[in-house]
Amino acid sequence: MMPKTDLLVIINPLSGTMPLAQKESLRLFIATEAQRQGFQPELIMTTHAGHATELAAQAAQTGIRRVLVVGGDGTINEAARALRKTATALGIIPMGSGNGLARHMGLPMNPQKATQRALSGKPVLIDSGEINDLPFFCTAGLGFEAYVAHEFANQPTRGLQTYVKTAYRAFWSYKPASYLVDGQETGPLFSLTIANAAQFGNNAWIAPLANIADGQLDLCQIRPFPARMAGLIGWRLFNKSLNTSAYWQSQRLQQTTIESDAPLLAHADGEPILLAGNTCTVRVLPGSLSVLL
């Protein structure tokens, strides 16, 4: 009789900028290491967007207790959405451009070390969020970062360098919008982020005080600022001290409704999304995902 698979490893071959040969040796390393630790692993490369959701859902249904995802926040989102409220835990092997969830959780950025951690880690419950019915685990948002996510998706290459170039160009063309948050006018905002984790990725700490397991989301707003302040705000973003900026404010909530007078351009975990209409509802699902730490 064939041994029963007790560990699924989902690999997005397109994530991040690691050369293909290095991705192949990582795949072999994970297989060998998993077997060495007594697992009967199955490793599957995704073949299309959405594939990670299908694979993770099947794994949860068949009772596989660990699903390891090799990829960035987009692939992790796809797998994690199928693992919410199941007994199957997610292991993260960061290989994306931003790796926000892995960085927030303090996981190793080295994929080999992250593999060992995911294989031996204990399951811990974290919150997740939903923007309308779309799940997110790191951040969702409107405003500048959503604009950048949409622009970034149109670029022929991925990676940090492309992201920085895209964000720089977007900074000069972006027009701040105003919103109603639970009926209260915000005035024009540069950025409106709903944070489950504290960062977007790449150690850009948009919500330095966010706690991923407190049953709440942090709604962070950045008011428009003069271009000469961009350097300081950027420095605070990466220095995890945006909360000391006069342009930033935050509130904790479990659910909120956001309206605008134009269609909402949004992102969930850095992936661009188009929301139907001018209103969206965001809510937290406390303790909904088990992550291997």
Ligand SMILES: Nc1ncnc2c1ncn2[C@@H]1O[C@H](COP(=O)(O)OP(=O)(O)OP(=O)(O)O)[C@@H](O)[C@H]1O
């Ligand atoms: N085989 C595939 N072909 C095309 N798209 C895929 C495939 N597998 C996964 N995807 C899509 O690729 C998207 C981006 O992947 P991912 O987020 O892992 O990498 P990244 O963008 O480099 O990293 P990060 O999100 O950390 O910036 C995912 O949202 C997923 O839908």
